[in-house]
Amino acid sequence: MYSRRNLLKKTGAVGALGITGVSGCIGSFGEQSYGNGEINFMMSPSEPQDYMRSQYKPYADHLQEQTGTTVSLKYAADYSAVLQGLGSGTADIAETGPFAAALGVKADKANIALQRHAYGSWDYTSVIVTKKDSGIDSLSDLEGEKVGFADMTSASGSLYPLYMLQKAGLSIGEAPVSDSGADFTGTWSGHAEAFAALENDQVAAAGVGKFITQADDGELADGYKYVKTYEGIPRAPMVVSPNLSEEGKNDVINALQAAPEKVYYGADGESDTDDDLWFDDVRTADLKTYEPVIKVANELELSTDLLNQG
Structure with missing residues (x-):
């Protein structure tokens, strides 16, 4: 896998990569939800928008192929917008950090679904x-x-x-x-x-x-x-909307767990290049997995209001 430290140094250079067929940066969400025939997959703004689209395009394509449902990749304006979408049910699944996920669980706006694996450990x-x-x-x-x-x-x-x-x-x-x-x-x-x-x-x-x-x-x-x-x-989880049906949640989890290695190689389809996903596997997870993070957030008396500061 490509060196994370080198990758961080290069993010400015890869921002020009373009992926068609996905929406732009958003701070609020439309009315379409999985229940209405579309899976809205939210990306947290941890890297430049076009760069993340190039990373997650094969991942979303695999999810669409396995579920038979249109998958829309969306880039959130901030972490608060991710939780807003999940809490309202207009976003179905999101990749985010353990801290944001912990705050989302505290506020009943997100459920833990998957844990990601990278650099040899969970x-x-x-x-x-x-x-x-x-x-x-x-x-x-x-x-x-x-x-x-x-x-x-x-x-x-x-x-x-x-x-x-x-x-x-x-x-x-x-x-x-x-x-x-x-x-x-x-x-x-x-x-x-x-x-x-x-x-x-x-x-x-x-x-x-x-x-x-x-x-x-x-x-x-x-x-x-x-x-x-x-x-x-x-490591950072995948979270789903509390409004997602059990069947819908299981379909998404099963599809992503069964994803082949190539979906982690990014839009260019080649391993060890700049658009590789930073993780290389996922496994099922739940609230218990992230209790250490939630405990620390509670001890520091932090709430979802913090996400509006970003």
């Missing part, structure tokens, strides 16, 4: 990383320092780093909405951007997914060290 790791010569040896050393985070709705790049800081006795104030009242100065951007800020000495540490800190051989990049790690975060 879970992944959040880290707070610094440079070896920073003088920072524990999380308490970050009091008064500047810390970079990924997007505020990222589980590995925001939710879990904040949880680790809070458990270490630091006040997180109003984070991740702002760093008001926090014992540190926080900035939120993306995984690649937060790690780049650390590389350029703009922050003392970065809270990110472990994948962005690794060299091509899978080891931590030279010159860095982990201050704290949190393992066992379930």
Whole structure:
């Protein structure tokens, strides 16, 4: 599979890829639903729109072929719009992050359907990383320092780093909405951007997914060290609308579980290229799978209102 870190560096260059037959960026949804003869598959805005369409086109084609139902790929304006569509029943299935999914379950706007597999495992790791010569040896050393985070709705790049800081006795104030009242100065951007800020000495540490800190051989990049790690975060799920019938839900789940390897290769049909999907398999999952994420969201007292901040 193509290197995730290299992929993140290239997303600006692949935004020009075009896929026909799918709708544009939306913040609200039409009236068509699976019950009316169409499966609306929502993509969360984690990467540029055209890039994600090129990734998911074969995936949607397979779903359409297996269910015999027209599949419409839609790109949401934000994570809140994904949950809005699922909650209203005008979106049927969505790919999203574990944090957004956890908040959606809390608000009765989404049901967990599938868990994704990537880089050899069904879970992944959040880290707070610094440079070896920073003088920072524990999380308490970050009091008064500047810390970079990924997007505020990222589980590995925001939710879990904040949880680790809070458990270490630091006040997180109003984070991740702002760093008001926090014992540190926080900035939120993306995984690649937060790690780049650390590389350029703009922050003392970065809270990110472990994948962005690794060299091509899978080891931590030279010159860095982990201050704290949190393992066992379930990888991002596929979620469905609570309004979807049991039959409709099972049809979608069974079709995606049986998808051949080639659907993960993107629109060009070739493996190890820029438009590969970042994951390579799915398995059934439920609320219990994501209870660790929901627990952390509850401890940080976060709600779906946070998704409107993105």
